[in-house]
Amino acid sequence: MAGDVTGSPIGLHRVLAPAGVLPQQADVLDADPSPWPDEVVVAVERLNLDAASYRQLREAHGSGAAVRQAVLDIVAKRGKMQNPVTGSGGMLLGTVSAVGPDSPLGLKVGDRIATLVSLTLTPLRITDGLSRWDGLGEQVPCEGTAVLFGRSIAAVLPEDMPDELALSVLDVCGAPALTDRVVRSKGAKSVCVLGGGGKSGSLSLAAARAAGATRLVALVPTQGEADAVRGTGLADEVVVADARNPVAVAEAVGEPVEVTVVCVDVSGCEHGAILATAPGGTVIFFSMATSFSAAALGAEGVAADVEMLIGNGYVPGHAEFALDLARRTPGVLALFRGRERQTAGS
């Protein structure tokens, strides 16, 4: 299929090693910025690293300069920004610079877009050595090129919102869309969001409210974050607990909920989420730090009849849904801005 002149809609022709895998599983991608007939090339302006990936890099490398070098090394070696430890990537923002004649994405040269497929499968070259990035935050000013395949997802950036805000919203837009779908389809009234003060967490709270939930519990790690969330009105109950401590989570949530949404970017939150969920309920895991076996065996271990969903980053219409939710929910915007200030000041 790689030899086909039209290429593969899922980018198989870009896989250099090993043979026969999808771009996300690949060790190395061909990041050549010449479009195949169904591809789009993007002049990159900014990368937005996945939170779990950035946290790992920061913990492993320490200084901002070392984190920057680590990102450069990964992209140079792999042709994509996929953290080899966490397996996760992020997304990017840029301007369309070339559109192949057979591209089905509906983009044109000059469109400012955000990619909604992961950086883990996006061919990427960095050409400025990340000289404008201090390594101290997830948002990375960057010059370079990226490639979108035929079957890919990109959102044209809204004009009524600062880029960084739009990018932050789009980065997690799968979470509110899937929360909306699950809460509606189950007719769930009680929803708990672990990490309700974060980006995907606050959007998930807003989505659950809009979908009809009447008891919204936000679980956050610190009193300061609790105060911030209380001020937004996004949740009916704001509780403080370490999401990695199952007993503490269950006690903090109290009466178990019908749907629990896990938006905490640290490992070890599976059991607390399961214990917080009522029999017959659903847990949606959005954190890339989720352990499949901890979730599967944890539920079995406490005889918990709960449905457990792997948070799929793609739900049709998710970009517009999340942007609209952010626009009309002042509490979400307030938390996003607070988070940006915090990151800028760290």
Added chain:
Amino acid sequence: MAGDVTGSPIGLHRVLAPAGVLPQQADVLDADPSPWPDEVVVAVERLNLDAASYRQLREAHGSGAAVRQAVLDIVAKRGKMQNPVTGSGGMLLGTVSAVGPDSPLGLKVGDRIATLVSLTLTPLRITDGLSRWDGLGEQVPCEGTAVLFGRSIAAVLPEDMPDELALSVLDVCGAPALTDRVVRSKGAKSVCVLGGGGKSGSLSLAAARAAGATRLVALVPTQGEADAVRGTGLADEVVVADARNPVAVAEAVGEPVEVTVVCVDVSGCEHGAILATAPGGTVIFFSMATSFSAAALGAEGVAADVEMLIGNGYVPGHAEFALDLARRTPGVLALFRGRERQTAGS
């Protein structure tokens, strides 16, 4: 809670390290075979190691004697049989030797049972050095003691079935029960089982058939296994492909199915399962080798609107359901017996 004289129904009082986690997350459990008031103690006869765990031990340690020593070392160190690499365990068979006065499990001394909670959270002592096991199969003759908590699951062994067969069925009984629930609730007609020739795979095929599916595809790794499955009538189509090769899986399955069940005990099957599933469909991951991030990012990467479920080992009534399915499905029994012969001869 650990100081409470009635103990904790989920076994918190058995956690020695680290503090505050559930038994499955614990590094070390207290395997003292004296029951707390709500506990049951079992005289162990046989362990059934999780397939992914056994495969890892065999690959890492080579000879049967070395595998046996590795299992002894793990249990001596951790107070439970949890493979530190795969995180998985297995189950056990034995006879109830003591029942605490407050146990809600309904068991009595002398009952021959199988545990349906994972070995990863079951306090275990081995007292015979595994002298009757050659290290060459997943079923491990064993003398020792195990502990069941208040909120635990155990099945009394049926009298109309050999122990090893019942144990093999019970070991994977969550898979057919959840397959049944998903196929029924979605009204799905087309189902593909990756690894349809294995234990959980063949039971899942039988469950899907009983739940009303009319196009059953079994995907298996070898021609020999394909011949075995064809002989059983469990599937309408039997195809041969490497489940780790997404392109090969998609081509082998052809028209995508509504529900895909992953029962292959190797890593890297996430993308093939996603590509084999129609938009709006469901993937159920039962393999402990499943990577959460590969599944989440894989679906996003190919813009696949599929629901992805973490296979929960517990569904109410799953033990009776699986035993009954095995009893009345000659094809399942044939595959189980063939597998036992294969293991015995390897």
